[in-house]
Amino acid sequence: MNHLILGPLLLPLLAGALSVLLVNQSLFRQRLLGLTSCLAVTVMSTALIYQSATEPIQVYVLGDWRPPFGIVMVLDRLSAMMILITSLLAFLCLIYAAQETDRQGKNFHALFQFQIMGINGAFLTGDIFNLFVFFEVMLLSSYGLILHGAGRYRTRAGLHYVILNLVGSSIFLVAVGVLYGLLGTLNMADLAVRMTHAPAENAALLKAAGLILFSVFALKAALLPLCFWLPSAYGFTSAPVAALFAVMTKVGVYAILRIYTLIFGDGAGVAANLITPWLMPIALTTLVAGAIGLVAGTDLRQISSYLVLMSVGTLLAVIGTFDMAAIAAAMVYLPHTTFMTAGMFLTADMIDRQRPDAGTGLTPDQPVRQKTLLGFLFLGTAVSIVGLPPLSGFTAKVMMLMTVQSHSAAPWLWALMLAGGLISLIVLGRAGTIIFWKTLPENPLHTSRAISFVHAFPALTLLSISPLLVLLGGPISEFAYATADQITRPAQYVEAVLGLDNAVLLLQSKGG
């Protein structure tokens, strides 16, 4: 067994526990520990993504309890990619947080490490109850992080976020209970196999369980009727936390992609293709809602939150085709949109520091002190998010539009994605104009502090990822195609976890 698979879980756990012990000591040690751990996890994830690309799906059997009885961790291309995105983003966010945010309260570093552990665990686990547990680890740390630094609005938004997610967790357990009661297993690969042979009399309950699960993942991913917590929660929390949370909605996207291709996919017998009629319409309305929120936004942070909503809508609408090439295009869009929305949160926070009265609000104020730096960051990130050439937003969006052409809903997808792009162009253009050009005369009494290079480094790095995604477009899209191929052929996953015999069972049901 490859013990490296557990690295992205154990190292943040260890670092988080040590940070708790260091809480009353110097902040420097905590920062050093946190950054070292994040960097090490990034290196490990790079190794894992290389392994996932060169080897078949790897399974880590915890305590050597053979599946389906024990808990397994499964490393395939999709989970390796998600872990790399998470750890890289977490490293950059922590550098930003170490400038100031972590001074605003105790235990920031411990919570941050546990957060990474929860997210990575959710990506790696091959057991649906274990997925619930990692969701809870992730959520409990996110409750702490979202409230970090406090303030009236933050507390109010945090209260809504916590209550909604607690209800979500209860509902998740109901769905898991129904699945276990009917199929007698919790291992995701085993669930997939047993689902193919589920008797027709259980069809209604199984479908209900699948759709209840979908509502939980939709809450995590912030799909339309369940998305109203997101703008205030992300808008009022501290910038590095909001930037890290750009990947939290992607946990919901990941779960939808994993569960509904593996367990409720083509070969699921009575519950085959369960959410295919639902996902795309819901995702497209989310996209529209995000665009409407964007137009109404009066604050750059709020606008960034709605950009997250739009990116989730776009991603899931494309995934909703459940077509191999379209999923591959979505896999190219996913890292781009995660890094760019995170970059926008950090840029907005830096702009906030240099505008004494208006902050991130879209009202005229004195010019920012470092016009070139902030202007460059804002322009670059905005161009990339909107999807203008030459940055990665353009290539990813073109790839998505090209791959959905043959789908029957292509006119809707094209129209709404392009209109969404146009609206975000207008809104970000307007925001940039007000912040950088429509300025009041400079008041020498108000001098804001300059932003150091280290402070701007995370946002600059996030922005530089965008041209990199274009330059490395060939290998990345090859990887994305192989990932999509792996996702759309769940028999490979089942074979890796349960052996060849069970995979054959799955394939037979698909044919017959």
Add this chain to the structure above:
Amino acid sequence: MELLISACLGVMIACGVYLLLRARTFSVVLGLILMSFAVNFFLFITGRLHTDLPAIISPDRSIYADPLPQALVLTAIVIGFAMTAFVVVLALRAGRELETDHVDGKPEKTQ
């Protein structure tokens, strides 16, 4: 027995949802607690309703109680307990900071 248990579950969930939709943080917290009780109870009975079954292997019996739901419900109870404690503290803090216990932080209406 089945009827009694499903009725209990239904009443608990209904009360939980009703309390959850109230405007005061205290009743919302109570609603969350009731919901998590109901869900734990539901998880527990996914192992089916039996009486007098051995939990571990005994030579003279052929069927056993399913141990997994018991393990699951234990995990769920622990997590639910931690979450409840957290939400109580958060509700207290929100009450202090927003100077009202309304979930949207709206000021009290003066009569």
